[in-house]
Amino acid sequence: MTCRFRSSHLTLAAGCLIGTAAVADTPTLTVYTYDSFVTEWGPGPVIEEEFEKTCGCDLNLVGVGDGAALLARVRLEGERSDADVVLGLDSNLVAAARDTGLFARHGVTADYDLPLTWDDPDFVPYDWGYFAFVHDKDLDAPASLQALADSDLSIVIQDPRSSTPGLGLLMWVKDAYGDDAPAIWEGLADNIVTVTKGWxxxxxxxxxxxADMVLSYTTSPAYHVIAEDDDNKTTAEFDEGHYLQVEVAGKLAASDQPELADQFLDFMVSDAFQSAIPTTNWMYPAVTPEGGLPDGFDGLMVPGKALLIAPDDVPALREDALNEWLTALSR
Incomplete structure (x- = not known):
């Protein structure tokens, strides 16, 4: 609106000043997250609309790459970061994130529906899932990582330095094979068509x-069933088990909107947020929505064995696992 201050329009001028002041007084909460979260088909638009109904604020969702890139971004920016909340770290990154000293404690309590007990004082979970390789149903899929490495099938994976699924695969191989992980990577190297920055x-x-297969989640086929009415995608079940991921958010200690940040973390475990997760982020919600899960989730593969390296143990393994991966792919 343009304000023109003429003597005959004093009332209008005053109204313009009041309107401008109201806009200026609206606080902004900035949330760093991964790129797919803020797309028009991701959770971002729904989350923004629902949170702004109650917060009296402007929710600024900023996509800064894939999940693992978030930690690198806030570590680089330090206390100068524009972010108030970081959403999209995961259970493999919480220890490294805590060690930065940039995150503050939260006071969120919730009745979580997770396959593990969650009591982390700094990070609030909002969804979870199992990593898996997605493929067309007519593919003769391997039944293990070893069988995949021995096959001629082509795969696309993500870079563990920038992507949480990429890091998850690194930990999956390490947890399942231990000292034999380098041999698995040597076998997988010629299956990999390319390594992308993000999911x-x-x-x-x-x-x-x-590619014949892609590193994703056991929940990914639900997207095709629900959004596309296509049941041709499935996931390969591996004998070693499947690695678990819990995605989390945390408040930055240097936030200039700490109360809004706390309000957002509380909102994350509300039904308004959690009910959006299954059909926008295509993951299991951390708190079961009041209406339950959509029908397309009932036919998903459920791993017979869940794998997870304790979050505090990941940093000690990550460098060696990354070097094993790099060595195999450089040959």
Whole structure:
């Protein structure tokens, strides 16, 4: 609106000043997250609309790459970061994130529906899932990581330095095979068509027919069933088990909107947030929504064995696992 201050329009001028002041007084909460979260088909638009109904604020969702890139971004920015909340770290990154000293304690309590007990004082879970390789149903899929490495099937994976699924695969191989992990990676090296920075690029290449399988989640086929009425996608069940991921958010200690940040963390475990997760982020919600899960989730593969390295043990294993991966792929 343009304000023109003429003597005959004093009332209008005053109204313009009041309106401008109201806009200026609206606080902004900035949340760093991964790129797919803020897309038009991701949770971002729904979450923004629902939170702004109650917060009296402007929710600024900023996509800064994939999940693992979030930690690198806030570590680089330090206390100068524009972010108030970081959403999209996961159970493999919480120890490293805590060690930065940049995150503050939260006071959130919730009746979590997770396959493990969660009592972390700094990070609030909002969804979870199992990593898996997605493929078309007519594919003769391998039944283990070893069988995949021995096959001629082509796969697309994500970079563990920038992507939480990529890091999850690193920990999956390490947890399942221990000292034999380098041999698995040597076998997998010639299956890998490409390594992408994030999940979206990798899944897009798979859908374009560039690979037989893609590293994703056991919940990914639900998207095709619900959004596309296509039941042709499934996931390979591996004998070693499947690695668990819990995605989390945390408040930055240097936030200039600490009360709004706390309000957002509380909102994350509300039904308004959690009910959006299954059909926008295509993961299991951390708190079961009042209406339960959509019908497309009932036919998903449920791993016979869940794998997880304790979050505090990940940093000690990550460097060696990354070097094993890099060595195998450089040959």
């Amino acid at each position: 979206s690029e990798a899944y897009g290449l798979f859908l374009e027919g560039e």
